[in-house]
Amino acid sequence: MSKVALGFIPETLTVALDNLLPSRKTPEGLATSRKYRQILASITEIGLIEPLSVAPVSEDSRQHLLLDGHIRLIALRELGYTDAPCLIAKDDESYTYNTRINRISTIQEHYMIRRAIDRGVSPSRLAVALGVDISLIHKKATLLDGVCEEATELLKDREFTTNVSRVLRQMKPLRQVECVELMISANNLTTSYADALLAATPADMLIDGKKLKKRAGVTQEQMSRMEREMANVQGQYKLVEQTYGQDVLNMVLARGYLAKLLENKSVARFIKQRRPEVLEQFEVIVETTSLEP
Numbered sequence: 001m002s003k004v005a006l007g008f009i010p011e012t013l014t015v016a017l018d019n020l021l022p023s024r025k026t027p028e029g030l031a032t033s034r035k036y037r038q039i040l041a042s043i044t045e046i047g048l049i050e051p052l053s054v055a056p057v058s059e060d061s062r063q064h065l066l067l068d069g070h071i072r073l074i075a076l077r078e079l080g081y082t083d084a085p086c087l088i089a090k091d092d093e094s095y096t097y098n099t100r101i102n103r104i105s106t107i108q109e110h111y112m113i114r115r116a117i118d119r120g121v122s123p124s125r126l127a128v129a130l131g132v133d134i135s136l137i138h139k140k141a142t143l144l145d146g147v148c149e150e151a152t153e154l155l156k157d158r159e160f161t162t163n164v165s166r167v168l169r170q171m172k173p174l175r176q177v178e179c180v181e182l183m184i185s186a187n188n189l190t191t192s193y194a195d196a197l198l199a200a201t202p203a204d205m206l207i208d209g210k211k212l213k214k215r216a217g218v219t220q221e222q223m224s225r226m227e228r229e230m231a232n233v234q235g236q237y238k239l240v241e242q243t244y245g246q247d248v249l250n251m252v253l254a255r256g257y258l259a260k261l262l263e264n265k266s267v268a269r270f271i272k273q274r275r276p277e278v279l280e281q282f283e284v285i286v287e288t289t290s291l292e293p
Contacts, residue, residue: 012051012085017077020054020086021063022070030071038131040075045129046121048072049112051085064088107156110143117141136162146207148173151180160189167194175205185237259286 030036042049052069066073067089076084116126123141127134139162144152146169154177164183168176179197183189203209262268262282271279 009088009090013088014083015052015054015064015086016083017073017081019057019063020052020066020073020084021058021061022066022073024070026070026074030074034131036071036075038129039071040078041131042129043072043075043079045125046116048076048084051087053089054086055089105155105157106140106143106159106162107152110140113137113140145169148176151176154180154184155189158184158189161191163191164189164194167191167198170198170207171201172205172207175201182237255285255288258282262286 027033050069050072052072053067054064055067057064064086073084113126117123123134123137127137130137143162143165145165147165150173151168168179171179179194179201182197183193186193262279268279271282
């Protein structure tokens with residue numbers, strides 16, 4: 001099996017800020033923007049977390065072209081830093097790295113906050129550095145408490161609110177995994193969807209073994225009907241998910257066959273004379289380039 005080549009040299013290199021050459025201009029009004037103030041406060045409180053991304057040193061200028069981290073560089077200079085840790089890129093520098101880097105996931109953010117707290121940074125300092133309420137820091141720090149490893153693995157590259165984990169920890173591990181799989185399949189990681197799945201969870205799949213209290217304005221009959229409908233939707237969704245790949249393959253093959261069939265002018269003329277409505281549908285299928293509506 002071929003291995004994926006690393007885009008960066010794994011070890012960081014400390015580079016003098018004077019030897020970093022920005023690859024783009026500083027945006028107007030940056031110094032007064034909220035994002036810049038957050039980065040400035042973060043570096044002030046807990047230091048630089050993410051190294052700068054730079055190209056290998058130029059033989060002519062002896063400088064590194066800065067690929068990603070322009071705002072951090074400006075903040076470091078304002079705070080009086082003279083050097084910074086950098087990751088040296090081995091890939092082509094002709095694109096902006098931010099367009100190829102995924103934003104940090106919720107679980108990655110949790111690990112960063114936990115690491116900072118374990119190193120002695122207080123939650124209040126983190127709240128100031130990130131410009132958020134301290135209660136949110138506590139929620140992010142305890143994000144995975146009560147969430148099983150399998151569900152955590154499924155969510156590791158996703159973005160979701162802390163309330164989703166609050167809902168999941170009320171369920172037993174098997175049900176947690178089942179619900180996370182449904183949420184990912186539906187591309188819906190919202191708290192409302194998690195609450196709906198929780199409401200449809202049998203009592204024996206809940207941590208305390210007790211059914212949720214009836215919500216105001218919802219009768220027992222309505223709750224039971226919602227649970228049945230949710231269970232039915234889950235079953236249908238899983239069934240569709242299992243056959244989706246094969247169905248798509250069949251449709252692609254059918255489209256190719258119909259395109260070849262209609263290239264035969266005699267066949268096309270015969271269908272048009274006998275069943276024009278069928279020919280019309282065949283032409284729609286042949287012209288289809290995407291399954292998206």
